[in-house]
Amino acid sequence: MVEKNGRLTAEEAKGLRTAKELEGHLAWLDTFTPAALGVLAIASGVYTFLGVSSLLENNGAVSFFAAIAYSIAVSVGIFVFWSYMLRLLPAMRSAAGFIGLTVSTIVGSAAIIAMSSWLNAAALAGSAAVEQHLENTVRNYQTALEQAHDIALKGQSLGREVERARQSFEDLAELERTGELSGTAGRGAVFRVLTQKSDELGNLLEQIDSQQPLIEEAFGSGNLILGRMRELTVAPGPVERRSVEFSEESVKLAGALSQLNQYNVAPLVARAAADLPASVVLPDLDGKNTSVREAQSSTIASVLNALDQRSETLKDAATEVLEMEPPKETAYNPVSSADAIIRYAHNFVPSWAGAIAIDLLPAVLVFVLAITQTAIRSGRDGMSIEDTLTLADLKAAMVAMKDAELTMGAADAAIQVRSGQKDIA
Numbered sequence: 001m002v003e004k005n006g007r008l009t010a011e012e013a014k015g016l017r018t019a020k021e022l023e024g025h026l027a028w029l030d031t032f033t034p035a036a037l038g039v040l041a042i043a044s045g046v047y048t049f050l051g052v053s054s055l056l057e058n059n060g061a062v063s064f065f066a067a068i069a070y071s072i073a074v075s076v077g078i079f080v081f082w083s084y085m086l087r088l089l090p091a092m093r094s095a096a097g098f099i100g101l102t103v104s105t106i107v108g109s110a111a112i113i114a115m116s117s118w119l120n121a122a123a124l125a126g127s128a129a130v131e132q133h134l135e136n137t138v139r140n141y142q143t144a145l146e147q148a149h150d151i152a153l154k155g156q157s158l159g160r161e162v163e164r165a166r167q168s169f170e171d172l173a174e175l176e177r178t179g180e181l182s183g184t185a186g187r188g189a190v191f192r193v194l195t196q197k198s199d200e201l202g203n204l205l206e207q208i209d210s211q212q213p214l215i216e217e218a219f220g221s222g223n224l225i226l227g228r229m230r231e232l233t234v235a236p237g238p239v240e241r242r243s244v245e246f247s248e249e250s251v252k253l254a255g256a257l258s259q260l261n262q263y264n265v266a267p268l269v270a271r272a273a274a275d276l277p278a279s280v281v282l283p284d285l286d287g288k289n290t291s292v293r294e295a296q297s298s299t300i301a302s303v304l305n306a307l308d309q310r311s312e313t314l315k316d317a318a319t320e321v322l323e324m325e326p327p328k329e330t331a332y333n334p335v336s337s338a339d340a341i342i343r344y345a346h347n348f349v350p351s352w353a354g355a356i357a358i359d360l361l362p363a364v365l366v367f368v369l370a371i372t373q374t375a376i377r378s379g380r381d382g383m384s385i386e387d388t389l390t391l392a393d394l395k396a397a398m399v400a401m402k403d404a405e406l407t408m409g410a411a412d413a414a415i416q417v418r419s420g421q422k423d424i425a
Contacts, residue, residue: 036087036363037082038291040358040359040362041074041075041078041218043070044074044075044120044359045074046074047120047124047355048074048119049070049071050119051066051071051118051119051120051121053067054123055122059193070140075118076367078116078362081108082362085101085104085108085363085366086362086365086369088367090370090372090374091367099372103122108262112359112360113359117359118342118355119357120311120356121341121352121356122338122340123355124339125341125348126337126341127337128348129337130239130243130336130340131239132340132344132345132347133335134246136344137330137332141226141257141330142226144327144328144330145260145327146260149222150324151264152219152264153215155208155266155269155374156211156215158265158266158317159205159209161206161313162269162272162314163205163206165314166198169195169201171198173195201272204268204272207265207268208265208268211263218256218260220260221256222253225249225252225253226304228249229246229250232246233246240352254330254331261420265325266318266322267322267345268323269318270315270319273310273311273312277282309387317327390393
């Protein structure tokens with residue numbers, strides 16, 4: 001719409017009314033904005049104090065005043081920083097100035113998060129984060145304990161292979177005693193070789209069987225310790241005290257895990273399998289004649305071949321157990337609430353959001369104010385001062401003019417009085 005007779009167009013009048021309305025709103029909002037900003041800064045300082053207190057060693061008054069000093073510095077820094085941004089950034093008219101202060105706002109926000117928000121999150125959810133750490137540690141110990149138990153039981157299953165080998169040699173010895181193996185009945189050289197290997201495997205089987213109750217005892221002890229650790233995870237009371245007890249229980253559980261690893265008989269079976277053919281003590285052939293001795297020699301060669309086969313079978317079975325993935329080395333490392341809230345940040349998103357929001361909420365106000373100021377300037381751009389004058393502005397100008405006229409009249413009268421006095425003189 002084109003301007004006519006020096007009057008505002010409808011669009012310009014609408015923009016002016018909008019600008020004046022927004023200015024009225026801002027004038028009202030300015031009455032409590034600093035107080036609200038101060039409340040947010042103080043609230044952040046309080047939670048920062050709680051977060052700092054959890055990090056400092058308990059040295060009485062020194063720690064208390066150190067935490068107080070840090071929290072006050074944070075509160076003052078937040079209040080001053082956002083006060084600067086609320087005043088300066090919306091007032092920027094150039095793109096370079098606006099971009100520069102926007103970058104400054106981003107950098108300042110990052111600094112506030114670094115010095116305050118993570119401590120606020122530690123105060124809000126630090127205990128829960130430490131409990132999460134305890135729970136994860138229990139889960140890791142549970143997995144390690146079950147893996148160690150499974151490996152130990154798998155090692156015990158090698159007893160069946162050992163028993164099968166022992167029984168085969170015992171049966172061959174019985175055949176040799178009755179004369180069905182080498183053709184000569186009795187307890188000669190072949191019988192003694194077979195009995196020797198049968199006894200060796202029998203001793204190995206006794207060692208394997210003796211480990212079974214020890215394995216179950218260690219596994220049961222480990223489960224009892226895990227139960228106490230789970231109770232400490234959710235028990236009432238300060239998490240710091242529970243963490244100390246938890247650490248003591250973790251040491252006991254580490255001992256149970258070490259015992260389970262030691263009770264694994266797979267290394268023992270592997271060594272015995274390697275020694276099985278190598279430890280044969282060949283007796284003198286005691287046949288009455290050459291044909292009998294040749295039969296004994298041939299039978300012993302067959303026995304040695306059988307020993308090699310049994311040795312490979314036992315070695316392969318033991319290797320399968322030894323190649324099982326060992327339990328991951330697990331240890332409990334105590335953490336502070338501040339460290340825990342960072343390590344398990346993904347589990348405490350609401351707490352992090354609240355901790356950051358209390359510090360960065362003024363950033364939203366800054367950009368709202370910047371947008372509003374832009375709208376005000378847009379409504380006033382291109383207008384002369386006469387177009388933007390309100391009735392209140394006009395009244396104020398008239399009062400100022402009257403005051404100026406009275407002042408000038410009084411000055412003129414004073415000058416005339418002085419001139420008259422000079423003439424009389």
